[in-house]
Amino acid sequence: MSDDPQLAHCTARIGTVLRGKWRIDSLIGVGGMAAVYEATHRIGRRCAIKILHPEIAVSRELRARFEQEALAVNQLGHPAAVNVIDIDTSEDGSPFLVMELLDGESLGKRAHGSGGVEERELLRVVSTVLDVLDVAHGLGIVHRDIKPDNLFLTSSGGVKVLDFGIARMKQGGSNVRTRIGAMLGTIPYMSPEQVAGGQIDGRADIFAVGATMFRVLTKRHVHEGSTESDLLIKMATQPAPALRSVAPSVSPEVCAIVDRALAFDPSRRYPTARAMREDIERALGANAAPHAPAPASIRADVSSAISVDAPTMAAPAPGQAMQAPMVVSVPPQSAATSPRAGSDSPFLLIAVIGSFAVAVFLAVVFLVVRSRGSVEDTRESADDETSQEDKASGSSRTMATSSSASTPSSTAGPSATAKPPSARRPVPDGKYRLLMKDGKYPFCVTSKLKKAYPVRTNDEGVKVCSGTPEGPIPIDDLKAYHPSELQWE
Known part of the structure; x- marks a missing residue:
């Protein structure tokens, strides 16, 4: 343990006093951005203190994101959101938050323990989490990092939602970004639009709640990958498998709730945290109006390997009988x-x-309406596939230009702002292509999807593949790569 310089630095703080009033008693845990300690105020009050790592504190943007956690929690005022008591800066210049000290364990630790988490207990926990998110979303705050380790189960039976440090806020923190893009969160719990760095809203948190329930109920993630790039591509391009296909012992009502929360298309998810909570309460026996599809319509199959628009739940085929x-x-x-x-x-x-x-x-009447909706979905899917084939038949230059024009965040395409040919890096012949669907979810990928690199806009306004061994590569020089293709020669 002494070989880890960061851990050694964090441990060295034990016994010191911050600002002459907070004595550091013990180290609770160390994360990527900060360390959390148990501390005692000089008047005897015990608390938890989160201190930003010195190497992180040098970034003004990361300091702002750390400090906005206090702002987000203060705006919420919800009893199930961990209370932030104070915010200050240590003598060595590291910002820190003073928070209430919790007694208990995280949902992740409980789920992986010998007893695990029963279905009804999970529903009660999720109901509280959704109540917090309902308030947060109403204030324009999107948590963006809901996962089992950020849901704390207190020894008194309560639930606390932790770590609003990367929350997106309409006010007071909306301009906080990273230099490499807006993909913040934990990949196995991130919605497809969040993985792609696109615009998100409260439905991204709803997806994360569904992914958390999936993880606890099945002991596995929604998607598994051998590498981070592999997992990133799966989360961005593949719908979640139906919960019943992975955990057939889970009740049909809960399967329907999780499947809808994990819908690939945000418009097919619960529209609000409150709507999902009503179905949770209904599953627990409360009299709330149902929002999830009837258990009889839960899909029993698993979607194809690469599909960017397939819904998480399949509607009954036209003419298929469904018991009402x-x-x-x-x-x-x-x-x-x-x-x-x-x-x-x-x-x-x-x-x-x-x-x-x-x-x-x-x-x-119900069967007729559902049948018509299924026909429209089938027609819309067919139109989408036709459009995809048409785009695949175009030249690489036409595809790069059209995909740029169809992306709302890039009104001026790469060709309009590209640097002179002499100032641009050469493109490795045939090594990279653009993985996209009608201009959405842009990634630069290698053959057979072995590696994935995000598309970013450089200082000159040119869209490039970021992080490749060859350096930034303009995407307008790359061929298109469609999800319908498994690999290229």
Whole structure:
């Protein structure tokens, strides 16, 4: 352990006093940006202190993101969001946050323990998390890093949502970015649009909640990859497998909830955290209106290897029969009606038959609407594939230009701002291509998808493949690579 200089530096703080009032008692944990300690105030109050690493503190942007955690939590004011008491800077110039000291363990640690986490316990935890997110989203705050290790289970039975340090906020922190792009978070729990560095909203957090439930219930991630590049490509291009196909023992109601939260297309996910929470409460037995599809429509298959638009849940095929719940309402017996009169009355029989007829009519209408929706989805998918084939038949220059024009964030294409040929790096012949779908999710990939590099805009406004061994490569010199192709020769 002494061979790790960062750990040694963090451990050396134990016993010191910050700003003459906070005594560092012990090291709780060390992360990529900061270390967390248990500390005691000079008046005896115990707390947790998160101190930014010195090498991180030199960046004004990273300091701003660290400090915006206090701003985000202060705006929330939710009892299930960890309370930030103070913010200051240590004597060596490292910013630190003073937070409430929690007693318990993370959801990740509980899930991987011998007892694990039962389905109903997970639902109760997620219900609280969604309540916090509902408030956060209403304030324009997107957490962006929901995962089991950021959900804390207190010894008193409560739940705390941790680490709002990379939250995106409409006010007070909206200009916080990294120099290499906006892909912040933990890849196995990030939505496809977040992995691609695109515009996100609260539905990215909903995807992360679904990925967290998937992880706890199945003991595996939504997608697994041998390398970070492999995992990144899968998260950006492949729909999540149906939960029932991975964990058939999970109840149909929970499978429906998780599958909808993990929908590849954001428009197919829950529109709000509140809507998802209502289905969670319904699964726990509360009387909330359902938002998830009926359990009978849960998809039992797994999507194809590479597909960027396939929905997480498959709708019933046109004409496919689907059982609808049938409710027969029987009028309660009034005090003025005797048992004998009720059993002989023809009005009771008429009421039963009428209720039955209404239920059948509603079931038929439901099936017709679903069938029409399935037809429209099939037609839309076919149009999308046709468009994809048309684009694949064009030249590499045409594809690079059209994909740039279809991307909202790049109104002026690379060719419009490219540097003179003499100032641009040569493109390795046939080594890289652009993986994209109608201009979305741009990545530079090598043959057989062995490596993936993000597309960034350099200081001259030219879109380039960032991080390749050859350096920045302008994307307008690359051929297009479609998800329908598994590899190229």
